[in-house]
Amino acid sequence: MLSFGSIFIETIFGFFVLFVLTKLLGKTQIRQLTAFDFISALILGELVGNALYDDEVGIRYIAFAVFLWGGLLYLTEWVTQKFKGTRALLEGRPSMVISKGKLQREVMAKNKIDINELLHLLRMKDVFSVQEVDYAILETDGTVSVLKKTYFQSPNRLDLNLTPEQVILPITLINDGEIIEDNLSEIEHDRKWLEEQLKMQNIKSHQDIFYAEYKKGETLYIQMM
Structure with a gap:
């Protein structure tokens, strides 16, 4: 008892x-x-x-x-x-469900998420229209990270009567000493280009880098081990 x-x-x-x-x-x-x-x-x-x-x-x-x-x-x-x-395999991978303002139907289907669920996740980020979004990434914990179009970013360029600018999505090239080959191909560069960029910052090997982020028109952002 x-x-x-x-x-x-x-x-x-x-x-x-x-x-x-x-x-x-x-x-x-x-x-x-x-x-x-x-x-x-x-x-x-x-x-x-x-x-x-x-x-x-x-x-x-x-x-x-x-x-x-x-x-x-x-x-x-x-x-x-x-x-x-x-x-x-164990933690999952982030998935881009909106790219350049367009819904990625195949990615959404693969992640078993429909439009209503996506809209709900966007509203949790204070986004009430897909038209406001340039990029949306479904994270491994089920949340969505959103990068708005420049017109809708705070303060709004529309409010300031400024012309729209191209949205540039930062891309991870090195993570924990490992080169992300898919991301390197996506920006249409190869390892030789990456090695040259590292040499410009006096870095001998990518294995010494904890995190490297690429943004078009800017120097690689690098954080060492």
Whole structure:
């Protein structure tokens, strides 16, 4: 039979263990809820919840189950940090659902998002018309990042009677010492061009770079390891 005392002790213990586990795994588990994190949260809740109301399950079993699952989560985070190729599989990739003002129907279908859901996500960014958007990126946590057309950026160029300007989307070329080949091809440049740009900033190898961002007409923005 369950007693108030046993429920109290197991609840406090479960809370403490989950709190410590969250601290160990890092703030991203709270701030960003990816599909993988969502599954993790459900399973952790089930482990503690079922153990809490089952009088045959004690604190030892709660601790074992929670720390086992926590260990799997930590291992997953370690793998994605160590082996970059696994990030797309385990964490997902951002998808451009609006490009140059046009809806990308194939990308939307692939990500199982319809126009109503997209409009809802845009409204959460204070965008009430697709016509205001030049680029929209569906992030791995299910939110949308929006780059408005210059006419609709604050302050509005229309309000100031200024001519519209071309919207330039910054592109990541190097991430954690690795060249993003697809992005390099998208801007119609190759590795030789990139190496020349790095030499101009006295950088010998792209492996020494933590993050490099390209913006047309501007010098590469680079942050070292």
